[in-house]
Amino acid sequence: MEVPEERSGARRRGRTTLLIAGAAVLGVVAGGCAGYLIQADREPTKLPSLSQPTLAQAREPAPEPLSAAQDRRVKTDGDLRKLLLKKPAGTKTAAWLSSVDGWLSLPAYADTYVKPGEAFGDAISGEFRRAASVGWTKGQADFEVRLTQFRQEETLAASDVTSGDQYWAADESATRSWTLPGTENGMVYVHDKPDTKPGYLPQYYAEAHAWRGDIVVDVWVYDTKPVPKKTIMDLAERQMERL
Known part of the structure; x- marks a missing residue:
């Protein structure tokens, strides 16, 4: 994974903060010296009595903790598989899925890329935590949703990985794209030119890539006929609503 400019910018911000803090320390030292010289020329000031009236303490109730519905971390730190879309009724579980019991191991995750070795290293440096996926088959169409x-x-890493996925999706020829409603930068892509191989039916596909917090959302639809925009858009929107 190539390190994007945004990450470098985040690291430089820490250094800037450090330099500003150093300047503040120098200012405090200089001000202290000046104050000492001025005070040395003044008559002593009588100190007030140590006995002071008791101040009433404000008594406000502590704020209520966020409920599980309001605290997103409660949801995303739980079983990631429960956040996935459910396999629709009347469809077959995808036999081609790399996940086991819904979980996608790091090696299996890396193996879904063109260069698994590089993908594995990128996932490690990107602080991969876990992945889960669900897939199903309906007629000639295959569907997969991955978190x-x-x-x-x-x-x-979540925004960086999504940006990379979007770059490669947009780079395909004969591709139409739309923003994903309800997200700041989610995108949906429909590829109108099918993949063709001798002895195989032509394969059309569509995909969606977005992120929310620390989770990347990927959706794919493959079919022997053009994939409608509505199909991929509906899946992506419903999956984002579950996060």
């Missing part, structure tokens, strides 16, 4: 969560203690 990938990062620790984000040192890097903002």
Whole structure:
């Protein structure tokens, strides 16, 4: 994963804060010296009595903790699989899924990329935490929804990974794209040119990529006929609503 400019900017902000703090310390030292010289020329000032009236303490109730519905971290720190869309009734569980019992291991996650070795290293440096996916088949169409969560203690991997996915999706020829409603930067893509191989039916596909907090949302639809915008958009919107 190439380090984006935003990450470098976040690290530089820490250094700027450090320089400003150093300047403040120098200002305090200089001001203290000047104050000492002025005070040395003045007559002593009588100190007030140590006995002071008791001040009444404000008694306000402590704020109520956020409920599980309001605190997003309660939701996303739980079972990630429960946040996935449910397999629609009347569809078949996808036999091609790499996940086991809904969980996608780090090696399996990396293996979904063109260069698994590089993807594995990128996931480690990006503080990969866990991933879960669900998939189903309906007729000739295949569907997959994946959630990938990062620790984000040192890097903002969720936004970086999403930006990379969007870059490659937009780079495909004969591609139409739309913003994903309800998100700041989620995108939906429909590829109108199918993949073709001798002996195989043509394969059309559509995809959506977005992120929220520390979670990346990926949605794919594959079919032997063009994928309608409504199909991929509806799946992506419903998945984002669950986060």
